């Protein structure tokens with residue numbers, strides 16, 4: 436619902452050029468706020484915010500949150516952090532720094548400004564859960580020294596910092612534990628299962644299932660998730676979370692592959708590969724708390740959300756064939772290093788992103 440002009444705020448969104456961040460920025464602008472988008476463009480891209488170029492209430496600042504930031508805002512959404520295994524394993528030390536130093540810097544800013552701050556945490560704090568579905572009081576089952584630890588433990592430490600700032604200094608905090616979310620503007624090379632399957636299907640390349648394909652995930656459409664984040668930020672001060680935000684509908688990877696094939700009309704075969712290390716068998720949110728405290732529940736079914744997502748990737752793939760040829764050497768090196776990580780973590784096929792396969796074609 437649009438806000439009244441006199442309730443317009445100046446809002447900082449870190450990671451605002453990323454997948455979720457750019458949708459959040461759009462929604463906040465639509466509500467009439469001013470938005471400062473801060474991003475170092477590690478996994479985010481200017482393409483996600485280019486439609487906002489020249490918007491009177493939008494400002495972009497290229498900045499790394501591991502360094503202190505001095506700005507004046509009324510509210511902070513802290514989303515900056517690479518979110519997919521391929522990206523966060525690219526530089527694990529930087530990933531932990533982004534979560535931990537980034538949280539310290541943004542909390543320090545919120546403390547100085549006496550403003551409310553929301554942390555985009557993750558279902559990964561539950562690790563490979565022994566409890567199913569996961570409720571917020573479950574402490575998790577996390578490997579502290581595995582390939583996913585930089586992300587999982589970084590996010591756990593960030594949550595700790597948020598609650599310590601709250602208890603020790605009275606800061607108004609909100610912590611959202613986000614479960615798998617998908618939609619337009621996902622990175623085509625991020626190796627996340629939805630983007631991976633859709634890109635493979637659109638290219639009629641084999642759809643790669645890990646293990647027996649019977650492991651399950653739940654998928655939340657981006658519009659629903661953004662709605663949940665904003666409701667959480669606007670909730671009474673006493674409600675800090677952590678609160679699960681996700682879609683409890685559970686699908687096996689095989690079911691997802693079938694839905695993607697149906698949506699794209701692709702002739703891709705399905706092939707199986709070994710399960711990567713520490714890959715959770717099951718992940719499903721219990722969203723009772725979000726329902727009770729935020730009046731929130733996802734509304735968009737997977738079948739429905741796959742359509743705009745596939746349309747996005749169709750357009751992206753069509754447009755990028757030319758663009759990839761003009762990539763800089765640095766950009767090619769980055770794509771190559773994502774490929775190396777993918778290979779070393781048993782996800783070789785995941786690196787067959789659009790960008791990389793185009794590069795190969797052009798060689």
Ligand SMILES: NC(=O)c1ccc[n+]([C@@H]2O[C@H](COP(=O)([O-])OP(=O)(O)OC[C@H]3O[C@@H](n4cnc5c(N)ncnc54)[C@H](O)[C@@H]3O)[C@@H](O)[C@H]2O)c1
Pocket residue numbers: 449450451452453454455456473474475476477478479480498499500501513514515516517518519522533537555556557558612613614615616617622
């Ligand atoms: N998408 C999901 O399914 C999901 C699930 C759980 C949690 N999350 C969390 O939501 C947030 C956004 O995820 P996303 O899916 O949009 O990922 P994304 O990679 O598209 O967005 C992250 C953004 O953060 C920026 N960034 C990374 N490191 C930074 C740094 N040091 N300084 C400034 N900017 C930096 C990136 O350039 C990118 O724009 C992340 O914190 C992620 O952990 C996402």
